[in-house]
Amino acid sequence: MDIDTLEDLAKELKSDENENALELFKEYAKINKIDEEELEQILSKKYDCFKCESCDKFYCYDEYSFFDEKCIYCCDTDTEDEDY
Numbered sequence: 880m881d882i883d884t885l886e887d888l889a890k891e892l893k894s895d896e897n898e899n900a901l902e903l904f905k906e907y908a909k910i911n912k913i914d915e916e917e918l919e920q921i922l923s924k925k926y927d928c929f930k931c932e933s934c935d936k937f938y939c940y941d942e943y944s945f946f947d948e949k950c951i952y953c954c955d956t957d958t959e960d961e962d963y
Contacts, residue, residue: 889926
């Protein structure tokens, strides 16, 4: 897929078929000379694309916990680990 816009990048990052989302994110930031943290903020605010700090995958708003800065799947795993 050609990634010409930030919207294209966000769609590709959130795609379940993309196994190299973090590498794609870093490459886009490097090629376009954008700080990774700034790119992450732009994607979250404008394109509903949030990076999980735990598994380094990208999710939409419904699958992300702002409090934990993790996807709901990693949050669920953390909760299960605490029960033991």
